[in-house]
Amino acid sequence: xxxxxxxxxxxxxxxxxxxxxxxxxxxxxxxxxxxxxxxxxxxxxxxxxxxxxxxxxxxxxxxxxxxxxxxxxxxxxxxxxxxxxxxxxxxxxxxxxxxxxxxxxxxxxxxxxxxxxxxxxxxxxxxxxxxxxxxxxxxxxxxxxxxxxxxxxxxxxxxxxxxxxxxxxxxxxxxxxxxxxxxxxxxxxxxxxxxxxxxxxxxxxxxxxxxxxxxxxxxxxxxxxxxxxxxxxxxxxxxxxxxxxxxxxxxxxxxxxxxxxxxxxxxxxxxxxxxxxxxxxxxxxxxxxxxxxxxxxxxxxxxxxxxxxxxxxxxxxxxxxxxxxxxxxxxxxxxxxxxxxxxxxxxxxxxxxxxxxxxxxxxxxxxxxxxxxxxxxxxxxxxxxxxxxxxxxxxxxxxxxxxxxxxxxxxxxxxxxxxxxxxxxxxxxxxxxxxxxxxxxxxxxxxxxxxxxxx
Amino acid sequence: xxxxxxxxxxxxxxxxxxxxxxxxxxxxxxxxxxxxxxxxxxxxxxxxxxxxxxxxxxxxxxxxxxxxxxxxxxxxxxxxxxxxxxxxxxxxxxxxxxxxxxxxxxxxxxxxxxxxxxxxxxxxxxxxxxxxxxxxxxxxxxxxxxxxxxxxxxxxxxxxxxxxxxxxxxxxxxxxxxxxxxxxxxxxxxxxxxxxxxxxxxxxxxxxxxxxxxxxxxxxxxxxxxxxxxxxxxxxxxxxxxxxxxxxxxxxxxxxxxxxxxxxxxxxxxxxxxxxxxxxxxxxxxxxxxxxxxxxxxxxxxxxxxxxxxxxxxxxxxxxxxxxxxxxxxxxxxxxxxxxxxxxxxxxxxxxxxxxxxxxxxxxxxxxxxxxxxxxxxxxxxxxxxxxxxxxxxxxxxxxxxxxxxxxxxxxxxxxxxxxxxxxxxxxxxxxxxxxxxxxxxxxxxxxxxxxxxx
Numbered sequence: 001x002x003x004x005x006x007x008x009x010x011x012x013x014x015x016x017x018x019x020x021x022x023x024x025x026x027x028x029x030x031x032x033x034x035x036x037x038x039x040x041x042x043x044x045x046x047x048x049x050x051x052x053x054x055x056x057x058x059x060x061x062x063x064x065x066x067x068x069x070x071x072x073x074x075x076x077x078x079x080x081x082x083x084x085x086x087x088x089x090x091x092x093x094x095x096x097x098x099x100x101x102x103x104x105x106x107x108x109x110x111x112x113x114x115x116x117x118x119x120x121x122x123x124x125x126x127x128x129x130x131x132x133x134x135x136x137x138x139x140x141x142x143x144x145x146x147x148x149x150x151x152x153x154x155x156x157x158x159x160x161x162x163x164x165x166x167x168x169x170x171x172x173x174x175x176x177x178x179x180x181x182x183x184x185x186x187x188x189x190x191x192x193x194x195x196x197x198x199x200x201x202x203x204x205x206x207x208x209x210x211x212x213x214x215x216x217x218x219x220x221x222x223x224x225x226x227x228x229x230x231x232x233x234x235x236x237x238x239x240x241x242x243x244x245x246x247x248x249x250x251x252x253x254x255x256x257x258x259x260x261x262x263x264x265x266x267x268x269x270x271x272x273x274x275x276x277x278x279x280x281x282x283x284x285x286x287x288x289x290x291x292x293x294x295x296x297x298x299x300x301x302x303x304x305x306x307x308x309x310x311x312x313x314x315x316x317x318x319x320x321x322x323x324x325x326x327x328x329x330x331x332x333x334x335x336x337x338x339x340x341x342x343x344x345x346x347x348x349x350x351x352x353x354x355x356x357x358x359x360x361x362x363x364x365x366x367x368x369x370x371x372x373x374x375x376x377x378x379x380x381x382x383x384x385x386x387x388x389x390x391x392x393x394x395x396x397x398x399x400x401x402x403x404x405x406x407x408x409x410x411x412x413x414x415x416x417x418x419x420x421x422x423x424x425x426x427x428x429x430x431x432x433x434x435x436x437x438x439x440x441x442x443x444x445x446x447x448x449x450x451x452x453x454x455x
Numbered sequence: 456x457x458x459x460x461x462x463x464x465x466x467x468x469x470x471x472x473x474x475x476x477x478x479x480x481x482x483x484x485x486x487x488x489x490x491x492x493x494x495x496x497x498x499x500x501x502x503x504x505x506x507x508x509x510x511x512x513x514x515x516x517x518x519x520x521x522x523x524x525x526x527x528x529x530x531x532x533x534x535x536x537x538x539x540x541x542x543x544x545x546x547x548x549x550x551x552x553x554x555x556x557x558x559x560x561x562x563x564x565x566x567x568x569x570x571x572x573x574x575x576x577x578x579x580x581x582x583x584x585x586x587x588x589x590x591x592x593x594x595x596x597x598x599x600x601x602x603x604x605x606x607x608x609x610x611x612x613x614x615x616x617x618x619x620x621x622x623x624x625x626x627x628x629x630x631x632x633x634x635x636x637x638x639x640x641x642x643x644x645x646x647x648x649x650x651x652x653x654x655x656x657x658x659x660x661x662x663x664x665x666x667x668x669x670x671x672x673x674x675x676x677x678x679x680x681x682x683x684x685x686x687x688x689x690x691x692x693x694x695x696x697x698x699x700x701x702x703x704x705x706x707x708x709x710x711x712x713x714x715x716x717x718x719x720x721x722x723x724x725x726x727x728x729x730x731x732x733x734x735x736x737x738x739x740x741x742x743x744x745x746x747x748x749x750x751x752x753x754x755x756x757x758x759x760x761x762x763x764x765x766x767x768x769x770x771x772x773x774x775x776x777x778x779x780x781x782x783x784x785x786x787x788x789x790x791x792x793x794x795x796x797x798x799x800x801x802x803x804x805x806x807x808x809x810x811x812x813x814x815x816x817x818x819x820x821x822x823x824x825x826x827x828x829x830x831x832x833x834x835x836x837x838x839x840x841x842x843x844x845x846x847x848x849x850x851x852x853x854x855x856x857x858x859x860x861x862x863x864x865x866x867x868x869x870x871x872x873x874x875x876x877x878x879x880x881x882x883x884x885x886x887x888x889x890x891x892x893x894x895x896x897x898x899x900x901x902x903x904x905x906x907x908x909x910x
Contacts, residue, residue: 011499
């Protein structure tokens, strides 16, 4: 016997039960996106490799994290499987920036790829919901767009059954953090280093932190700032700065303290009371975020963030487009599914169910075949059993297990009745049963399906 | 200004209008599959490269047609982007053959990849609907399964709006063709060569045919056989064999002549009169087909086949599974979309439309924001305009253009009325308009949406 092949490590086979869960997740993402006025887009699964060097500043480090390959023939090029959707989005927007109606409200549900070794919650192939909103001429409009995208993420998680007890949106604003860096004396060009350090802070031991401070020549004040951040200090509170002996000016009060209050006031009436929390430790790793940044994570357990996003006002320019403010987020299927399972929020049967299950207890199959064709021509989802049994009771159990709304029963007694052939129709929710003359069966089925399920 | 990147040649960007068409095609495939009792599956986008060498007999020729790449690290392996779904299906079935309920009725809608240079109708990345039905202990059951899959393909094309005037299912049976090969003296081991020649026959000039005959040492009779086939002769008719001076035995009459009549009789009552035609030139290129083979193509124009399939009873064994008869087909999105466009069968607006379009002519946005949140919480698809204009007439035009069912109008006169705030609700299909007290608006909207569209 030949070998049985395995799927590549870090990828998944979607047998029917897993596929039903995947469809349920994707369909929910899509449905809620449309509900908020976003329209769907997509791009190729692979792009020219150089596209992925733009955000990293042209470096080759990113290449080691990509699956990449060459095309053959005259147009020999290096391609890479997309690790995320944002570069494709930026390329597409840059190409048509002037003809697209503003604001651009796009979502996509691409499969994405990482060349790294798989680990729990991080596979080599995953599916990611991407939402982006581009445009906004004023500060107020841009803030509104930040809120619209975050509200979409929360509304979708509410659709999955999560409440404020299950999940938390933690937010920050990079312009606040830049103020903090300024106060401890970092020059502009060291902000990227300081953001990167802040992003990794929670993962470093106190010894590793000291090593970083020494290697990068941090001042005493800068070290105290990071130590207080590591302890969970909140630099929006003016008392945070007392220990650093740094006096707070009006500019700080206006931009940071008032800014945080303004955002809290705007975020609260989004319709999601209790879901939001200011968190000064959130900065998001990626260098391209410019303002509002946020993450959503489960409130219990050790799960990774389910979703993350923020404002990235410079990105479209980096890809050759016009200056176009933008905000958005991504949500992956792997971590979401883990959380849905851990919190028992997956529906027992998330897949589509048939309208009708045909039970054939006659000796021949001609009528059954003909009726199935007739039902499907009437656009009904009609299934049947392929078992040899004519045991109607057992087949009714199969019909219920398949989640069918109705059972259409071809039984010898009714079929051979004087006065013409009859068939039986059973409503599997109400257990109600009726005998219908064969020529009237389609009308009877359509009427039964039009009724609300619990009549 | 930086370069604007292009998508890789042979791939597509799906901006909103193209994405709506893609969703329409995929949703139709999915809906009709479910209607016929098939369940959805999927696998990884890439597989271990060796998986694609199984069908080709272990050779390396297939590798040049694949995009392939290596993983890094300890589990260094060669992977390839899937060129089709069948090897993944065979691997999945082989792995769980004993625990899967029979018959297996699976469909999938994977993106697939070809490394070759793109041409019209053949892109490097495309989407393919795959349908497979596995099992069947008797000849009759297997024939029924052949018909069930072909009926699904036809029902789906009918759902797209095609009639018997637009498309034709041309079918053949490889066991008939093996009889023809036997009659002209080919030994078993030369059948693959003879099938391959028959498959390419229409593309060869008379000179190229003669070259093939010479190079492969064909007998006089064998040459006449292929020449008659090239002219469109029908070897199911006994007169075909007169010119070859080959007497027809009872075995031939039974298997071929009766076989064709039997299939014609079974195929006709599938509910698709006029769609089917026996065509002895159809053999399908791939070596793994074993019986019934078929293609669907447009009846007008120069289009490639829209769909193709057949029976492949040995394939699951080749992938290490048990002996399991199987039949199925594939349909690609590129050729289908071309035909839908050429025959003007694409709906004018295939995308999803919103329930409600909110028009805010008030001076502030607070009420509009609050109402949008309320509508979306009630699971309604609610959109609004981001334009600065308060011109209700112009915004109503935008609402109609977006395909919204209702317009909710916040107009100053009604809002400031004595007796409390009123808003206007306009049914965009009937042009009917009513004034509703603000607290009753959600009830009124839900009632209006529950009505059939043309009331």
